[in-house]
Amino acid sequence: xxxxxxxxxxxxxxFNGLSLDDDQADVLNQIVEAIHRHCxxxxxxxxxxxxxxxxxxxxxxxxNAFLSRVAKETEAAVIIISGNHDSADRxxxxxxxxxxxxxxxxxxxxxxxxxxxxxxxxGPVAFSGLPFSYEYAARECFGDETLFSPEDVLxxxxxxxRKHVPADTRWVVIAHAFVTGARxxxxxxxxxxxxxxxxxxxxxxxxxxxxxxxxxxxxxIVGAQHxxxxxxxxxxxxxxxxxxxxxxxxxxxxxxxxxxxxIAFRPTRKVRVLTGRHAELVAAERSxxxxxxxxxxxxxxxxxxxxxxxxxxxxCQLTYHRDERSPVGKSFIASxxxxxxxxxxxxxxxxxxxxxxxxxxxRAIVANALHEIGSEEQAA
Numbered sequence: 001x002x003x004x005x006x007x008x009x010x011x012x013x014x015f016n017g018l019s020l021d022d023d024q025a026d027v028l029n030q031i032v033e034a035i036h037r038h039c040x041x042x043x044x045x046x047x048x049x050x051x052x053x054x055x056x057x058x059x060x061x062x063x064n065a066f067l068s069r070v071a072k073e074t075e076a077a078v079i080i081i082s083g084n085h086d087s088a089d090r091x092x093x094x095x096x097x098x099x100x101x102x103x104x105x106x107x108x109x110x111x112x113x114x115x116x117x118x119x120x121x122x123g124p125v126a127f128s129g130l131p132f133s134y135e136y137a138a139r140e141c142f143g144d145e146t147l148f149s150p151e152d153v154l155x156x157x158x159x160x161x162r163k164h165v166p167a168d169t170r171w172v173v174i175a176h177a178f179v180t181g182a183r184x185x186x187x188x189x190x191x192x193x194x195x196x197x198x199x200x201x202x203x204x205x206x207x208x209x210x211x212x213x214x215x216x217x218x219x220x221i222v223g224a225q226h227x228x229x230x231x232x233x234x235x236x237x238x239x240x241x242x243x244x245x246x247x248x249x250x251x252x253x254x255x256x257x258x259x260x261x262x263i264a265f266r267p268t269r270k271v272r273v274l275t276g277r278h279a280e281l282v283a284a285e286r287s288x289x290x291x292x293x294x295x296x297x298x299x300x301x302x303x304x305x306x307x308x309x310x311x312x313x314x315x316c317q318l319t320y321h322r323d324e325r326s327p328v329g330k331s332f333i334a335s336x337x338x339x340x341x342x343x344x345x346x347x348x349x350x351x352x353x354x355x356x357x358x359x360x361x362x363r364a365i366v367a368n369a370l371h372e373i374g375s376e377e378q379a380a
Contacts, residue, residue: 001120003172003250004034004076004263007046007214008232010085012059015271015290016316020234021058023268027233028066031247034263035074038249041118043076046214046230047083047132047176049091067094071102079116082107082131083176083214084191091131109133109141109153113161115171122254125170128161130154132176132191132215136368148364150177150191151200158204165207170256173205176214182229185217185243187236196343196367202227209256212248219246219262226258235271238292238317269314275321282307292317294324342370 011024035043050059070078080103082091092107104116106129115126138153139145142160147153154177165171178184178191180199192198202223205211211227217240219231230248235241246262253259274281275294278301291312295301297320308315346366347358358366 001042001118001122001125001170001252002038002040003042003044003210003212003248003252004031004038004040005044005046005212005228005230005248005250006031006233007044007176007212007230008048008083008217009045009063010048010051010232010234010236011063012055013051013236015236018290018314018316021062023234024059025062026268027265028062030233030265032066032069032073034247034249035070035076038263039074040076040249041120042127043070043078044127044172044174044212045078045080046174046212047081048085048214048232049080049083050086052085053087053090055090064094077102077104077116077118079104079127079129079174080106081129081174081176081214084132084134084189086132088131088133088137104129106131109137109157111141111160112164113157114164115161117169123169124166125172125252126165127172127174128158128165130157130161130173130175133157135364145361148367149196150198151204154200154204162207170209170252171207172210172212172252173208174212174214175205178215179213179222179227182216182222183218183220185237186239188215188217191215209252210250210258212250218243219248225260228260233265234267235290238271238273241271241273241292274312278304278308282311284311286311288314291315292319294319294321296321298322343367346370 013020049063070076080091082088088107091105094105104127109131113128113130115128117124117126133153135147135153138156139147142156147156154175177200178198179202190198205227209226213229216229217232217236220229228248231245233245235243245265249261249263251259270289272289273292273294276296278295278297281293291314293308293315295304305315305318343366350358
């Protein structure tokens with residue numbers, strides 16, 4: 001069975017205030033082209049279809065048009081799950097695919113995870129689409145107040161799915177998570193509440209023939225050869241300038257073994273970091289790429305960005321090399337910052353005042369309160 005795996009479309013996103021609508025339209029076209037060319041049995045989108053819970057109408061229309069093309073022009077089934085950027089209700093309510101035998105669209109977490117089953121010459125393949133959920137929603141869904149972390153939530157989801165997969169059936173899991181050992185980027189929003197541990201163990205997926213992951217924007221294998229992030233189709237930050245973006249074409253054989261080929265995306269505009277003297281850069285060849293400029297001039301240049309945009313109209317960030325912190329300094333600062341989490345400080349304070357440690361229930365209450373504070377600060 002052939003599977004095309006992608007994720008993290010983030011439709012409606014901007015890059016440093018610049019619209020990515022045309023770039024994302026081209027990416028969706030490339031996915032349809034890949035389906036035409038390689039004829040996969042199923043397309044998997046492992047979360048973060050949209051960049052925010054209330055995406056702009058243009059992004060919704062763009063995605064609906066894409067699904068309509070997949071439905072009308074190809075024979076591929078489609079499986080979509082919500083990610084942490086999505087509204088679970090919005091994803092759940094999608095009904096563009098007219099043939100429900102060709103689609104599984106999962107937005108909200110469920111206590112019973114029934115698989116979507118496809119057949120090939122070797123028999124059935126069960127697909128479990130596990131939408132992203134925060135702990136508070138999972139506790140309500142499963143009636144389990146001991147779910148305090150993303151790993152707890154995903155363990156419950158996988159267990160709810162595994163019991164519905166028939167014996168000797170090949171099993172594919174689609175999830176949106178931060179698996180331990182994955183290399184992240186700056187543009188990914190944390191999955192855990194403030195002060196929580198967001199990583200999950202690859203061992204959670206034991207028994208699956210292939211695990212199609214979303215959330216991390218860098219394409220990579222994590223934990224085992226059959227556990228993969230397809231990565232995002234576009235770079236969403238300058239730290240992703242060196243990422244080769246791709247989608248995964250997975251061939252699942254009758255024994256449950258997989259071979260994976262990466263199909264490269266061809267971005268309309270590349271994301272690049274240019275370093276040099278201002279006079280050299282303004283004499284360079286004109287480019288429509290998304291550019292960060294690092295000037296090596298010893299003194300500030302008057303109207304530097306204005307003049308650079310005559311050559312690079314989508315230059316959107318400018319710094320001076322002398323002001324750039326060294327990687328060592330950044331790593332040290334990051335390690336010092338991450339060493340003392342807010343929830344840890346609260347726990348230590350409580351224990352000092354009353355001489356007994358903070359309980360798990362109290363820890364969850366504090367984590368939720370810290371998350372609400374963080375959300376309000378982001379919205380401000």
